Amino acid sequence: MKIRLRFSKYNTMKYIGHLDMLRYFQKAFRRAKVPMKYSEGFNPHPVMSFAAPLGVGVTSEGEYMDIEVTQDVDLEKLVFDLNQQMVEGVDVLSAMVLDDHTKKAMAAVTCAKYVIYLKKNSNLLKNVDIAASVKSFYEDQSEILVVKKTKKGEKEVDLKPFIFDFRGSTFEDRTFYQDLKVDIKNDEFCCEATDPVFVLQVSTGSNDNIKPELVFSALYRYLGIEEEPVIAIHRVELYQKEAPDFISLGA
Amino acid sequence: MRKLFLSDEILMSVEKSARYIGNEVNSIKKNPEDVDLRFCMCFPDVYEIGMSHLGIQILYEMMNRREDVYCERVYSPWPDLHKIMKEQDIPLFSLESQDPIKNFDMLGITLQYEMCYTNILQILDLSQIPLLTKDRRDEDPIIIGGGPCVYNPEPIAIFFDILYIGEGEISYNALFDLYISERKSGNFNRESFLRKAAQIPGLYVPSLYDVTYKEDGTIDEFFPLYEDVPKTVLRQVVTDMDASPYPTKPIVPFVQATQDRAVLEIQRGCIRGCRFCQAGMIYRPNRERSFEVLEGYAKEILSSTGHDEISLSSLSSSDYTQLPELVNFLIDDCCKDGVNISLPSLRIDAFSLDVMSKVQDIKKSSVTFAPEAGSQRMRNVINKGLTVEDILGGAQKAFMGGWNKVKLYFMLGLPSETEEDMKAIPILGNEIAALYYDTVPKEQRNGKCQITMSTSFFVPKPFTPFQWARMYGKDEYLHRAKVVNDTMKEQLNHKSLRYQWHHADVTVLEGIFARGDRKVGDAILYAYEHGQFFDAWGEFFDVKNWDDAFAACGIDPDFYIMRERDIDEVFPWDFIECGVTKEFLKREWLRSKEGLVTKNCKMQCNGCGCGTFDCGICLR
Ligand code: SF4
Ligand code: SF4
Numbered sequence: 001m002k003i004r005l006r007f008s009k010y011n012t013m014k015y016i017g018h019l020d021m022l023r024y025f026q027k028a029f030r031r032a033k034v035p036m037k038y039s040e041g042f043n044p045h046p047v048m049s050f051a052a053p054l055g056v057g058v059t060s061e062g063e064y065m066d067i068e069v070t071q072d073v074d075l076e077k078l079v080f081d082l083n084q085q086m087v088e089g090v091d092v093l094s095a096m097v098l099d100d101h102t103k104k105a106m107a108a109v110t111c112a113k114y115v116i117y118l119k120k121n122s123n124l125l126k127n128v129d130i131a132a133s134v135k136s137f138y139e140d141q142s143e144i145l146v147v148k149k150t151k152k153g154e155k156e157v158d159l160k161p162f163i164f165d166f167r168g169s170t171f172e173d174r175t176f177y178q179d180l181k182v183d184i185k186n187d188e189f190c191c192e193a194t195d196p197v198f199v200l201q202v203s204t205g206s207n208d209n210i211k212p213e214l215v216f217s218a219l220y221r222y223l224g225i226e227e228e229p230v231i232a233i234h235r236v237e238l239y240q241k242e243a244p245d246f247i248s249l250g251a
Numbered sequence: 252m253r254k255l256f257l258s259d260e261i262l263m264s265v266e267k268s269a270r271y272i273g274n275e276v277n278s279i280k281k282n283p284e285d286v287d288l289r290f291c292m293c294f295p296d297v298y299e300i301g302m303s304h305l306g307i308q309i310l311y312e313m314m315n316r317r318e319d320v321y322c323e324r325v326y327s328p329w330p331d332l333h334k335i336m337k338e339q340d341i342p343l344f345s346l347e348s349q350d351p352i353k354n355f356d357m358l359g360i361t362l363q364y365e366m367c368y369t370n371i372l373q374i375l376d377l378s379q380i381p382l383l384t385k386d387r388r389d390e391d392p393i394i395i396g397g398g399p400c401v402y403n404p405e406p407i408a409i410f411f412d413i414l415y416i417g418e419g420e421i422s423y424n425a426l427f428d429l430y431i432s433e434r435k436s437g438n439f440n441r442e443s444f445l446r447k448a449a450q451i452p453g454l455y456v457p458s459l460y461d462v463t464y465k466e467d468g469t470i471d472e473f474f475p476l477y478e479d480v481p482k483t484v485l486r487q488v489v490t491d492m493d494a495s496p497y498p499t500k501p502i503v504p505f506v507q508a509t510q511d512r513a514v515l516e517i518q519r520g521c522i523r524g525c526r527f528c529q530a531g532m533i534y535r536p537n538r539e540r541s542f543e544v545l546e547g548y549a550k551e552i553l554s555s556t557g558h559d560e561i562s563l564s565s566l567s568s569s570d571y572t573q574l575p576e577l578v579n580f581l582i583d584d585c586c587k588d589g590v591n592i593s594l595p596s597l598r599i600d601a602f603s604l605d606v607m608s609k610v611q612d613i614k615k616s617s618v619t620f621a622p623e624a625g626s627q628r629m630r631n632v633i634n635k636g637l638t639v640e641d642i643l644g645g646a647q648k649a650f651m652g653g654w655n656k657v658k659l660y661f662m663l664g665l666p667s668e669t670e671e672d673m674k675a676i677p678i679l680g681n682e683i684a685a686l687y688y689d690t691v692p693k694e695q696r697n698g699k700c701q702i703t704m705s706t707s708f709f710v711p712k713p714f715t716p717f718q719w720a721r722m723y724g725k726d727e728y729l730h731r732a733k734v735v736n737d738t739m740k741e742q743l744n745h746k747s748l749r750y751q752w753h754h755a756d757v758t759v760l761e762g763i764f765a766r767g768d769r770k771v772g773d774a775i776l777y778a779y780e781h782g783q784f785f786d787a788w789g790e791f792f793d794v795k796n797w798d799d800a801f802a803a804c805g806i807d808p809d810f811y812i813m814r815e816r817d818i819d820e821v822f823p824w825d826f827i828e829c830g831v832t833k834e835f836l837k838r839e840w841l842r843s844k845e846g847l848v849t850k851n852c853k854m855q856c857n858g859c860g861c862g863t864f865d866c867g868i869c870l871r
Contacts, residue, residue, distance in 0.1 A: 011253060027276070028557060031555070042610075042611060
């Protein structure tokens with residue numbers, strides 16, 4: 001039986017890297033006595049894969065992982081048992097059964113949605129009309145050219161086709177974050193009513209993986225700010241279909 | 252929500268910030284307000300190394316069983332964070348509560364190898380605690396050292412308030428009780444507390460003792476400053492392994508630790524008396540945990556941690572009486588749940604090869620021998636009861652079983668070593684390679700065999716029969732390695748042989764620390780204050796800093812290194828009653844000079860002195 005789990009990663013757990021999270025979950029499955037399917041050989045590993053690695057320092061409530069178990073399990077019990085084994089900062093949010101021909105999360109993911117705000121040490125953008133600036137950056141430009149570092153060197157790419165949504169406002173506008181499962185407000189970051197907050201939806205996955213930092217570099221340059229952006233990033237959701245009919249990986 | 256001590260900006264700018272956040276599975280959360288004593292346990296090296304140490308997990312478990320005590324942890328910040336903390340004047344903090352260590356009652360530092368001595372000072376310095384015991388005030392934490400290095404505590408004596416001699420399970424309770432009652436009395440005074448602590452068995456309070464030296468630099472007298480302070484300090488020993496605390500819910504780090512597995516300590520101490528081996532002497536007598544107890548621990552640890560590997564911890568696992576039962580249990584019960592079994596320090600014989608073939612991939616793994624010396628003469632001198640027949644017989648069985656990689660561990664610079672003894676190392680390697688080609692027909696070979704020989708340079712340690720022995724200079728060590736290397740190249744099967752040797756600079760420094768006296772402490776302080784730390788890490792070890800430090804402090808390294816000690820010399824560590832008596836060690840030193848082998852504890856008791864502990868193998 002194949003299962004897809006959705007989980008969150010926040011608070012101090014955001015400093016835990018991708019490979020460490022993998023090992024963390026491997027052990028959590030054993031503690032929760034989940035009947036995981038194991039690979040063959042002298043060093044058997046549980047069959048599991050994450051949808052899209054999350055960078056260190058980024059929080060999320062839209063993490064997905066596919067696992068395989070050797071006998072049928074009750075999904076509600078699975079989520080409960082796993083949450084008994086979680087540390088503060090990781091919650092298993094839901095589980096769903098996958099049918100045999102569902103694409104692996106890793107292969108299916110196309111797009112990610114983020115809520116972005118500023119860290120304390122980047123008190124820039126204070127006196128800017130956020131909504132208008134982002135609108136003109138995203139909508140008025142016919143192309144958004146950035147230099148992307150690749151294995152072979154640097155190349156110029158147009159980000160515009162890979163950005164599906166980009167809006168800005170201030171924390172006064174609760175619609176930007178009120179439905180989140182994780183409280184992103186934190187005294188280390190700029191979360192006052194007048195501080196900026198953004199929603200960004202970009203292409204993610206094995207092809208055209210766009211990091212939010214790249215979009216923000218372009219935005220800052222567009223606004224004539226020389227410093228590199230220092231942003232707090234919270235991943236809200238991962239999607240498996242492209243625009244216009246985005247479907248959550250958990251749907 | 253958990254608050255971290257370091258800012259997000261700092262955590263995002265250092266390597267592996269997960270080292271500093273705590274919150275690991277099975278780490279203990281208590282409200283610091285609810286306890287009478289806050290203890291911080293420190294392993295003065297980087298997190299991944301420190302988290303792999305079983306001793307800390309044992310004491311963490313034991314101390315936290317007390318409701319009135321909260322034991323937390325700290326490890327050495329890596330140099331990138333060290334720099335930031337110094338620049339921004341940020342005090343070092345514990346992982347659990349993220350509180351500054353300077354606000355704790357006690358800081359316990361485990362000393363597992365001499366090369367961590369500068370890191371002790373890093374911890375104190377970053378914690379903003381005075382480096383020297385004499386400078387500490389009533390409000391500073393009590394600084395306690397423990398671990399194998401304290402069997403010669405003198406080079407680090409000036410940094411510690413208390414050095415705990417022996418196994419931590421025994422005397423901490425008495426120390427905590429004393430501290431709590433002194434604090435509750437309302438007029439806590441550091442000196443009077445330490446004076447009382449010196450009465451607790453196993454606790455050495457260095458500030459209560461003084462040393463005088465003879466003209467030749469050796470010790471004239473070592474004595475307590477006050478009449479009520481004991482003249483000697485008795486090593487503390489757990490007498491009932493089954494009843495002593497064991498961490499069945501050990502902490503599971505996020506960052507991959509060097510030992511990322513469940514660990515079963517099957518026994519303490521070793522029955523064999525290899526004359527170079529400090530562990531073989533200072534952990535006597537050999538004491539086993541019973542199989543039934545270990546069986547329960549294995550199940551509990553695996554289910555509380557989710558580890559997918561389990562390993563045995565002991566000095567010489569093959570000597571554990573119920574090893575077959577234990578190994579069969581692990582294979583039958585744990586393997587089926589996808590748990591890997593790793594079995595270090597097994598003697599290679601039919602039994603161990605059979606077990607290894609079940610738990611590892613023969614094609615990828617190797618068989619390991621530690622003959623420690625190449626010639627039989629030398630092995631007799633060091634009392635290593637492994638004969639060339641044992642090695643060749645074991646290797647042949649391994650080759651027949653499908654292995655083609657052999658690792659061999661040796662030491663260079665052992666007492667009385669001749670050029671012939673050095674050459675015997677690659678000659679033995681060659682013999683093993685030849686045996687492979689004789690044993691395994693061409694069509695069954697999986698390529699060439701690979702015989703890897705490693706040598707470390709021998710460092711004489713306190714409380715061993717070789718504590719009287721001399722060492723050599725760096726050039727001489729490298730010369731010896733060259734003799735081995737050149738001889739290897741002359742061997743018929745040299746293409747199947749590989750040779751690795753250790754750095755010699757570190758060996759010399761380790762030698763100075765291992766048998767140094769109080770004077771050496773000044774050089775450690777000087778070196779740290781001039782930027783030296785993380786000596787155990789090749790990239791940070793700078794021998795020039797140490798040359799400068801010894802010169803500046805008027806210390807002649809040759810005094811510690813080049814001298815064979817007079818049989819009646821007073822050693823800095825003589826005040827420790829370790830169990831093994833100086834008489835026994837002398838006898839062994841003289842026997843080694845005659846190449847006489849001494850039987851192991853299972854075959855015959857040699858009256859080493861540990862019988863007074865009245866436990867373990869001595870009762871048989
Ligand atoms: S077998 Fe020898 S070297 Fe190994 S622990 Fe025992 S005494 Fe030490
Ligand atoms: S007293 Fe005898 S049996 Fe006990 S440790 Fe010493 S030599 Fe071994």
